[in-house]
Amino acid sequence: MYDFTPLIDSITHFLNETFSPFWAGAISMVLLGVVLLIVYAIVGLYLVYAERKICARMQNRLGPNRVGPMGLFQTIADLIKLLLKELIFIRNADGFLFNIAPFIVIIASIMAIGSIPFAKGLQAVDLNIGVLYILAISSMGVIGILIAGWASNSKYSVIGAMRSGAQVISYELSVGLALLCIITYAGSMQLSEIIASQQDGWWIFKGHIPALIAFVVYIIAGTAETNRGPFDLAEAESELTAGFHTEYSGIKFAFFFLAEYMNMFIIAAIATTLFFGGWLPFHLFHWHGFNRIMDFIPPVFWFFGKTAFVIYLMMWFKWTFPRLRIDQLLTLEWKYLLPINLMNLILISFLTLMEWHF
Amino acid sequence: MEETIMDIELKDKEEYIVNMGPQHPSTHGVLRFETCLQGEKVKYLIPHCGYIHRGIEKMCEKLTYPQMIHLTDRMDYLSAHINNEAVALCVENAMQVEVSDRVKYIRTILAELTRVASHQLWWSAFGMDLGALTTFFYGLRDREKVLDIFEESTGSRLTQSFITPGGLMADVHPNFQKRVKEFIKYFRKKLPEYDELLTGNVIFHERTKGIGVMTKEDAIDYGVTGPSGRGSGFHCDIRNLAPYSAYPFVKFNEITFSEGDTYSRYLVRIKEMWESLNILEQLVDDIPQGQTMLELKAVKAPKGEFYQRVETARGELGVYIVSDGGPSPARIKFRTPNFSNLFVINKIAAGHKIADLVAISGSLDLVIPDIDR
Numbered sequence: 001m002y003d004f005t006p007l008i009d010s011i012t013h014f015l016n017e018t019f020s021p022f023w024a025g026a027i028s029m030v031l032l033g034v035v036l037l038i039v040y041a042i043v044g045l046y047l048v049y050a051e052r053k054i055c056a057r058m059q060n061r062l063g064p065n066r067v068g069p070m071g072l073f074q075t076i077a078d079l080i081k082l083l084l085k086e087l088i089f090i091r092n093a094d095g096f097l098f099n100i101a102p103f104i105v106i107i108a109s110i111m112a113i114g115s116i117p118f119a120k121g122l123q124a125v126d127l128n129i130g131v132l133y134i135l136a137i138s139s140m141g142v143i144g145i146l147i148a149g150w151a152s153n154s155k156y157s158v159i160g161a162m163r164s165g166a167q168v169i170s171y172e173l174s175v176g177l178a179l180l181c182i183i184t185y186a187g188s189m190q191l192s193e194i195i196a197s198q199q200d201g202w203w204i205f206k207g208h209i210p211a212l213i214a215f216v217v218y219i220i221a222g223t224a225e226t227n228r229g230p231f232d233l234a235e236a237e238s239e240l241t242a243g244f245h246t247e248y249s250g251i252k253f254a255f256f257f258l259a260e261y262m263n264m265f266i267i268a269a270i271a272t273t274l275f276f277g278g279w280l281p282f283h284l285f286h287w288h289g290f291n292r293i294m295d296f297i298p299p300v301f302w303f304f305g306k307t308a309f310v311i312y313l314m315m316w317f318k319w320t321f322p323r324l325r326i327d328q329l330l331t332l333e334w335k336y337l338l339p340i341n342l343m344n345l346i347l348i349s350f351l352t353l354m355e356w357h358f
Numbered sequence: 359m360e361e362t363i364m365d366i367e368l369k370d371k372e373e374y375i376v377n378m379g380p381q382h383p384s385t386h387g388v389l390r391f392e393t394c395l396q397g398e399k400v401k402y403l404i405p406h407c408g409y410i411h412r413g414i415e416k417m418c419e420k421l422t423y424p425q426m427i428h429l430t431d432r433m434d435y436l437s438a439h440i441n442n443e444a445v446a447l448c449v450e451n452a453m454q455v456e457v458s459d460r461v462k463y464i465r466t467i468l469a470e471l472t473r474v475a476s477h478q479l480w481w482s483a484f485g486m487d488l489g490a491l492t493t494f495f496y497g498l499r500d501r502e503k504v505l506d507i508f509e510e511s512t513g514s515r516l517t518q519s520f521i522t523p524g525g526l527m528a529d530v531h532p533n534f535q536k537r538v539k540e541f542i543k544y545f546r547k548k549l550p551e552y553d554e555l556l557t558g559n560v561i562f563h564e565r566t567k568g569i570g571v572m573t574k575e576d577a578i579d580y581g582v583t584g585p586s587g588r589g590s591g592f593h594c595d596i597r598n599l600a601p602y603s604a605y606p607f608v609k610f611n612e613i614t615f616s617e618g619d620t621y622s623r624y625l626v627r628i629k630e631m632w633e634s635l636n637i638l639e640q641l642v643d644d645i646p647q648g649q650t651m652l653e654l655k656a657v658k659a660p661k662g663e664f665y666q667r668v669e670t671a672r673g674e675l676g677v678y679i680v681s682d683g684g685p686s687p688a689r690i691k692f693r694t695p696n697f698s699n700l701f702v703i704n705k706i707a708a709g710h711k712i713a714d715l716v717a718i719s720g721s722l723d724l725v726i727p728d729i730d731r
Contacts, residue, residue, distance in 0.1 A: 059495035155376045159398070159712070229489055230561060238384040238487045239716050322561050323489025325713045326398055 004121035097151035102255035104144030160243025164234035174221035387726030448666035458648035476671035584673025589623035
């Protein structure tokens with residue numbers, strides 16, 4: 001009903017008719033880039049706003065409520081402030097690396113956004129190895145964090161960066177294995193096909209208990225991979241002041257800040273796509289009337305609604321749990337999550353082989 | 359010239375020095391830990407204090423006893439009433455006068471309210487140290503109720519300067535009794551929330567149990583008093599050992615734990631809040647009538663040396679006055695609890711991770727102006 005494929009096709013058709021193939025390709029790339037950047041900025045800014053409102057709710061506060069109705073423009077005002085702020089350069093820092101680090105972090109998250117399906121046809125690139133691509137690209141962000149920590153020439157930054165490196169490399173395994181469970185069920189790594197396989201029910205419902213376990217592991221490991229509390233050791237405020245971005249100011253700091261929220265969005269979007277049926281509406285078995293009503297809600301709303309739910313879960317963790325220590329963090333991954341995950345994967349392979357899932 | 363780690367040559371190439379403070383989120387003020395780290399592990403650390411030294415003891419020599427009160431507020435600003443009381447009691451003992459029962463009751467109620475407010479703030483900040491950011495707002499929400507009571511009766515929220523040699527600056531507000539009763543009822547309901555948010559959390563247990571173990575001997579050696587000492591099984595509650603003001607009239611338990619780790623120091627303070635509510639409940643209903651200020655010709659301590667100790671929210675505060683019979687002391691010395699509590703940190707934090715150092719220093723509940731005076 002809400003298929004974006006004809007729209008995208010007609011735009012491509014128009015470009016190919018009007019321009020030479022080279023220019024058509026170039027213009028479509030620029031268009032895509034601009035659209036993605038706008039989506040990126042809006043989602044990022046409003047995630048910051050959402051976090052401030054949600055944490056305020058949990059802490060008996062009001063949160064931003066002065067700039068615009070209900071403080072809706074607060075984060076935009078903050079962004080303008082950060083843009084206008086002076087960029088402090090550290091004398092003994094490694095200039096080139098120091099400047100390049102925020103860009104690596106933010107480019108990694110922009111590239112990952114490119115292959116997320118927002119609705120049918122509304123996907124920049126539908127790679128046949130979509131899940132692998134997102135995993136590979138989003139873990140590139142840690143290189144930026146490591147460079148930032150090293151180049152700052154500050155002890156707090158180095159400790160933060162080393163923690164972050166150890167953490168992301170460890171939890172990458174759990175994220176990958178948890179996603180592998182669903183890939184085993186769906187039989188494909190292409191995101192559009194994984195969504196198509198959930199037409200008759202989301203994997204979290206029809207995947208039995210193993211899918212639920214995979215989701216729990218994924219959400220824990222995903223929170224850890226985005227360096228958010230209770231796993232925010234890389235920037236542990238009370239120990240390392242601000243960890244790897246202690247020395248950054250102005251818009252460079254904003255890049256790290258925005259990238260953190262966008263990584264959270266990406267983690268939630270993947271969870272939505274793999275476990276909650278992506279942009280598919282919620283259907284109940286034979287309630288045709290109910291199903292028709294659900295179909296009327298546009299898929300973009302379904303996608304963002306489900307993503308918002310997962311993001312809310314992650315924010316809930318952050319504002320209610322104390323922080324773990326580095327050794328406890330690694331123990332949790334290597335001694336608990338990884339064995340559970342491996343057992344789960346074997347179980348799921350068995351279920352898929354016997355075709356015992358719905 | 360004080361010795362720093364910089365002077366000691368680092369033998370191991372993997373060791374490095376991190377200065378935590380004087381401006382650092384976890385030191386709660388201008389305190390500096392010169393920390394020698396090996397990776398994440400704390401090899402040893404040297405605390406440096408003195409960044410907020412104001413020479414309170416020297417300034418007191420130029421001030422009369424009632425004027426001195428205002429400086430004592432600025433030592434441990436979270437136990438302002440109790441600091442005032444210490445000086446007042448010391449001077450009253452020296453002059454051999456006794457205040458009315460009404461004054462005693464009100465002083466004790468104010469002291470216990472101060473203790474509750476102080477522990478609330480400590481709980482909030484301790485949660486922050488461990489990365490649980492929501493505790494801060496829960497604690498401050500309830501502390502606000504205590505501060506409102508103070509504001510109504512004393513006109514001030516933090517540095518009240520209300521208890522003075524000879525009695526009180528003024529009588530309490532007519533609402534005082536009602537407000538305190540309301541607070542007891544209110545806080546009895548809210549205290550279980552503290553347990554729900556932090557005490558029962560698995561991550562919290564992992565972070566605090568068995569961390570920073572201080573034995574009873576360590577506590578006695580270093581003179582660690584207050585809840586930090588009692589967490590190690592050191593019976594050091596002055597309210598129990600040498601009761602003053604209205605403490606002889608009330609029944610309460612001295613809370614001690616024998617483990618001596620961060621978790622037991624935490625539990626001592628949580629339990630003390632319950633115990634303080636019990637004390638308040640026993641006192642608030644029958645505040646006797648009487649005058650709130652003795653009619654003294656002049657507040658002058660006779661020639662001699664006098665000592666008085668009280669239990670603040672952080673431990674034993676001693677006031678030692680050497681008087682030559684004049685209106686101000688010839689010499690005065692405050693034995694402040696935080697100064698002694700601070701220096702045990704190298705003993706109990708060495709060998710732990712840097713994150714544990716933050717937890718341990720948080721569990722000692724340091725107030726920096728009290729260390730430096």
